[in-house]
Structures are given as structure tokens and as C-alpha cells.
Amino acid sequence: MIAVGWPLAGVLVLLTAFAALVVRLGQLGPWLPVVTAAARAVAQLAAVSLLITAVLASGWLTGGFVLLMYVIAALTSSRRVFGRLSTTPALSIAAGAAPALALLLGTRLVPLEPVAVIPIAGILIGGGMTATSLAGRRALDELKTRHGEYEAGLALGLLNRDAALLLTRPTAHQALVPVLDQTRTVGLVTLPGAFVGVLLGGGDPVQAGATQIVVLIALLAVEAVAVLLTVELIARET
Structure with a gap:
């Protein structure tokens, strides 16, 4: 377990400064987002740590917290993809995460207990958000850089949706690369959070492995649906 104290704060500051310096010197983009992202993560997790005890004591608060996670994920993905509010990320994330x-x-693979529902829901919603953002940004990039091909498709009599899908669907699978790599290498390269969490919570390795494989396979389903719907909705809006 990591002890909370000045050594932790010092290490976090050093790692953040190092990451920002690499971005700055490597001309990888603005360095400030690295710092603000780290600061937000610290503030948000500190707030959640203080609130989680009250949330875990109530089923209603648990449901509200899951809903809050979903809303924030939809807003984040919307800004990342479109730079404005859009219903596409909200629909895509919900379509993937809710059924799973x-x-x-x-x-009852996941017990109806707040301590289990919140982390699993967070993982699934977060996966849907990431896949939606990746698929959406790639789809819009394809439509922008290959606009001439899109216009050619329209000239041949294709509907707007069909012409857009011809360009965006072949590259949509790239949004699934992170979750596919994570699933393929689990246990060999990484020990993901669900596995480690069960072990730290006192579960045996078999329980930890079963929990992690359920989460990973669920993530595959969530992200596949999110990517498919994101590309479809963007094509319909074109």
C-alpha cells in the first residue's frame, strides 16, 4: 500500500514536472495540459476519497454517483471530439455500457453492492468514453482529409451517410486497439486494476483473475458498440 504523506506529494510533483518537460522539449504540444490533468486527477480523487464513504452507504447515492460518472464521461468525450456539446458521445457510451x-x-457476477457497482461501472463507462473519443476524432479526421472522396461518392449517387461510412468505417477498428492490446497481454505485460483490487481486498488469485477477465471481455463489448454507434451517428450527421 502507498503511504499518504510528503514523499508521495514529492514524487507526484517530480513525475508531473518530468512529463511536462518531455512534452515541452520534445515539441509534443502544449505542456500545460499535462500539469492541469495531473492537478485535476489529484483534486478529483481526493474529493472522491472523502465522499466515497457516504456514497457506499446508500444505494440511491450509488446510483447518483454512477449517473454523475456517465454525464462527465459524455461531456468529456463530446468536447474532445466535437469541441462542443453533442448527443453522440452520450448515446454511444450508454449503448455500450448500460447493457453490459x-x-x-x-x-450476479457483480454483486448489487455499492463497493462493487461503482468501480465496475466506472471501468465500463471509462472504456466507452475512450473508445468514443478515439473513434469520433478519427472519423472526423477522415472526413476532413478525404473530403474530395466524400464529394465523389455523393456525385455517384450515394447518400450522405453511405458516402461517409465508406471513409470512416474502415479505420474505425483502430479505436479498439488499446482494449485489444490490454486483453491480449493481460497477465503477461500488465496486471490491471480489477485484478490488483481484488487481491488487495483480500480475495484469492483465482477470484482476481475471474473478475479481471469478466471486466476485460465486458470492455470489449462496450467499446465495440460505442465505436460502431459513434461512426454511424457521425455519418448520419454529415
Whole structure:
């Protein structure tokens, strides 16, 4: 377990400064977002740590907290993809995460207890958010850089949606690369959070492995649906 104290604060500051310096010297973009992201992460996790005891004591508060996570994920992805509010990320994330979470809870693979629901829901919603952002940004980039091909498709009589999908669907699978790599290398390269969390919570390695594989396979389903719907909705809006 990591002890909370000045050594932790010092290490976090050093790592943040190092990351910002690499971005700055390597001309990888503005360095300030690295610092602000780290600061936000610290502030948000500190706030959650203070609130989580009250949230875990109430089923209603747990549901509200999951809803809050979903809203923040949708807003974050919307700004990342479109630079404005859009319903596309909200629909895509919900379409992927809601059925998967309902299945896990309905079959009791995940117990209906706040301490289990919140982390699993957070993982699934977060995965849907990441996939939606990656797929959405790539789709818009394709439509922008290959606009001439899009216009050619329209000239041949294709509908707007069909012309857009011809350009965006072939590259949509790239949004699934992170979760595919994570699934392929689990246990060999990484020991993801669910596995470590069960071990730290006193579970045996078999329970930890079962929990992690359920989460990973659920993430594959969540992100596949999110990517498919994101590309479809963007094509329809074109």
C-alpha cells in the first residue's frame, strides 16, 4: 500500500514536472495540459476519497454517483471530439455500457453492492468514453482529409451517410486497439486494476483473475458498440 504523506506529494510533483518537460522539449504540444490533468486527477480523487464513504452507504447515492460518472464521461468525450456539446458521445457510451452493466448485475457476477457497482461501472463507462473519443476524432479526421472522396461518392449517387461510412468505417477498428492490446497481454505485460483490487481486498488469485477477465471481455463489448454507434451517428450527421 502507498503511504499518504510528503514523499508521495514529492514524487507526484517530480513525475508531473518530468512529463511536462518531455512534452515541452520534445515539441509534443502544449505542456500545460499535462500539469492541469495531473492537478485535476489529484483534486478529483481526493474529493472522491472523502465522499466515497457516504456514497457506499446508500444505494440511491450509488446510483447518483454512477449517473454523475456517465454525464462527465459524455461531456468529456463530446468536447474532445466535437469541441462542443453533442448527443453522440452520450448515446454511444450508454449503448455500450448500460447493457453490459445490466448483464453483469442481472447475473450476479457483480454483486448489487455499492463497493462493487461503482468501480465496475466506472471501468465500463471509462472504456466507452475512450473508445468514443478515439473513434469520433478519427472519423472526423477522415472526413476532413478525404473530403474530395466524400464529394465523389455523393456525385455517384450515394447518400450522405453511405458516402461517409465508406471513409470512416474502415479505420474505425483502430479505436479498439488499446482494449485489444490490454486483453491480449493481460497477465503477461500488465496486471490491471480489477485484478490488483481484488487481491488487495483480500480475495484469492483465482477470484482476481475471474473478475479481471469478466471486466476485460465486458470492455470489449462496450467499446465495440460505442465505436460502431459513434461512426454511424457521425455519418448520419454529415
